[in-house]
Amino acid sequence: MCIKIKKIMNIYENTLNRIKKACNTLAEIEGDETKVKELFKIISHPQRIIKVSIPLKKDDQTLEIFEGYRVQYNNILGPYKGGIRYYTEVDEDEIKTLALIMTLKCSLVGLPLGGAKGGIKIDPENLSESELERISREYVRKIYDFIGPDKDIPAPDINTNSKIMDWMVDEYIKISKNISKGQNNQGINNLLATFTGKSVENGGIEGREEATGKGGEIILNKLIEKMKLNNGQLKVAIQGFGNAGQNIAKFLYQHKDRYKIVALSDSKGAIYSEKGFNPDTVMKYKKEKGTVTAFYYSEETSNTSCKKITNEELLELEVDVLIPSAVENVINKENSHKIKAKIILELANNPVSEEADEILNQRGIIVVPDILANAGGVTASYLEMLQNKSDRKWKKEEVFQKLEEYLIKALDEVWEISQKYKISLRESALLIALKRLMQKYSQF
Ligand code: GLU
Numbered sequence: 001m002c003i004k005i006k007k008i009m010n011i012y013e014n015t016l017n018r019i020k021k022a023c024n025t026l027a028e029i030e031g032d033e034t035k036v037k038e039l040f041k042i043i044s045h046p047q048r049i050i051k052v053s054i055p056l057k058k059d060d061q062t063l064e065i066f067e068g069y070r071v072q073y074n075n076i077l078g079p080y081k082g083g084i085r086y087y088t089e090v091d092e093d094e095i096k097t098l099a100l101i102m103t104l105k106c107s108l109v110g111l112p113l114g115g116a117k118g119g120i121k122i123d124p125e126n127l128s129e130s131e132l133e134r135i136s137r138e139y140v141r142k143i144y145d146f147i148g149p150d151k152d153i154p155a156p157d158i159n160t161n162s163k164i165m166d167w168m169v170d171e172y173i174k175i176s177k178n179i180s181k182g183q184n185n186q187g188i189n190n191l192l193a194t195f196t197g198k199s200v201e202n203g204g205i206e207g208r209e210e211a212t213g214k215g216g217e218i219i220l221n222k223l224i225e226k227m228k229l230n231n232g233q234l235k236v237a238i239q240g241f242g243n244a245g246q247n248i249a250k251f252l253y254q255h256k257d258r259y260k261i262v263a264l265s266d267s268k269g270a271i272y273s274e275k276g277f278n279p280d281t282v283m284k285y286k287k288e289k290g291t292v293t294a295f296y297y298s299e300e301t302s303n304t305s306c307k308k309i310t311n312e313e314l315l316e317l318e319v320d321v322l323i324p325s326a327v328e329n330v331i332n333k334e335n336s337h338k339i340k341a342k343i344i345l346e347l348a349n350n351p352v353s354e355e356a357d358e359i360l361n362q363r364g365i366i367v368v369p370d371i372l373a374n375a376g377g378v379t380a381s382y383l384e385m386l387q388n389k390s391d392r393k394w395k396k397e398e399v400f401q402k403l404e405e406y407l408i409k410a411l412d413e414v415w416e417i418s419q420k421y422k423i424s425l426r427e428s429a430l431l432i433a434l435k436r437l438m439q440k441y442s443q444f
Contacts, residue, residue, distance in 0.1 A: 011328060013099045014354045016044055019104075022430035026425060030435070039438045040393070043103070046096055048072040052142035054120060058074045059128050067091075067137065069120040069142045071097035072152055075108055076405035076440050079150055079242045081378060082116040083157025083197075084139075084164075087327075090119035094328070098157075101349055106373040107433040109410050111382050116152050118143070125158045125237065136164050139173040147172070149193035149389070155381050156197040158242065158327070162209065169195040193388035194383035205384035207399035208377075213247025214400055215376015216347045218407050219368060220252070220321065223343070226415055227366070235319040237263035237341070239270075239311065240326025241282075241292050244347045244374065248323060249279035259321075263314045267326070269293040270314040273306045316340060324351035331356045339365060344372040361424050369426040371433060374411055379406045 020040065027036040037275060046400040048077070057411070069092060073078045073326055082102035095117045103115025120139060124132055146152055156165055173191045189203065198204035207214065224230045235261050236252060238245050245264075252259040261277040268291035275296075285294035295301065296308045315322065315335060322341035324330050328350040331339060336356035342369045344360065352367055354361065360367055383399055386392075411431075418428035 051379035070118040071099035080152035081113040085157035086159040090121040104433040139170040162199040173365035182232035196384040206396040211380030212377035217251035241266040245325035
């Protein structure tokens with residue numbers, strides 16, 4: 001089968017193109033063209049796009065209207081699941097793409113969940129804490145009818161966190177109680193399961209905050225073992241120092257024999273040190289001054305030979321492992337031929353464009369796809385849902401142990417298929433995720 005592949009377009013079509021390629025390979029392997037074609041047709045359309053206008057009365061009493069989205073992409077495997085981001089670049093195309101990626105991610109890891117994503121087009125840095133709370137609650141009021149513990153379960157993503165999830169779930173429970181006038185027979189715990197990534201005091205699970213970074217570390221450790229690269233210290237560059245970037249840095253730093261973190265960045269700049277960074281020290285400066293580059297100006301740099309570099313330079317460093325942990329499309333047609341890393345671990349969603357994928361592949365650079373590399377977050381979210389619904393509690397070590405079981409199983413499968421059919425890890429991961437969706441559709 002050959003579904004025709006178009007040349008460059010927007011990020012959604014870009015992602016669909018990758019899926020087309022994997023579908024073509026799946027049809028060759030499975031020999032069931034009709035079923036694969038049907039799956040591709042289904043998966044090329046989100047099931048529901050919710051677009052809302054969110055009014056916000058600012059602290060100065062002026063009224064502003066913000067654009068919000070929730071895209072419920074596919075729920076054949078279970079309730080819709082995916083984060084909510086607050087970000088100035090949010091638009092329908094972006095959220096649709098990320099919701100599709102969530103569908104594939106949950107399928108790959110074998111979670112009984114579908115895919116969704118939400119977002120508000122906003123710069124949270126321009127809002128006061130009370131404005132942030134008001135807009136978060138208003139967003140929930142706008143999408144209330146469409147979410148719930150068995151319907152759609154949002155979570156944190158870029159610029160959202162446990163505090164925001166706590167406000168949101170509180171608003172959700174308030175509305176539910178109001179509507180049912182006390183008759184609501186769903187337990188409070190069950191309603192708490194409408195959002196994951198909550199604070200531990202409010203029904204969240206231990207380790208959820210670190211789970212995306214922890215998952216990335218689990219995958220990287222196992223991958224370097226498979227690639228037989230685990231007999232020396234690997235140089236690592238991390239692009240982005242939000243939740244995912246900070247946590248993977250913290251976990252990799254615990255294996256000093258294996259990894260040396262030589263570069264870090266955030267949206268305001270990047271730093272490099274041949275001797276390596278202690279991420280906790282850099283974090284201290286980021287907290288104080290709002291950027292990792294503050295470390296460069298501090299007295300602590302004297303024995304680290306720290307240099308200031310640009311974000312572009314960070315991506316092109318001669319390192320073993322490059323970990324994009326921020327936004328989409330940072331490795332693209334323009335810079336992919338300059339990338340020198342041996343391994344790219346996609347801790348962000350969609351950081352490598354489809355065109356870049358081809359170039360990196362030809363150059364023998366291993367890309368660990370987002371749907372595997374950052375699946376630790378949603379896997380811990382799934383455990384949080386189970387915890388809320390069953391009233392049991394897991395300790396952080398148990399959560400990490402379970403993460404390891406899910407993620408290593410997924411990596412082993414992806415590795416095996418990629419070796420067997422001589423395809424990239426991305427194509428292999430997509431193939432497994434698509435096959436699981438196809439099997440589920442075949443049951444109907
Ligand atoms: N936002 C995270 C992701 O992109 C987590 C989603 C979730 O926990 O539902 O995978």
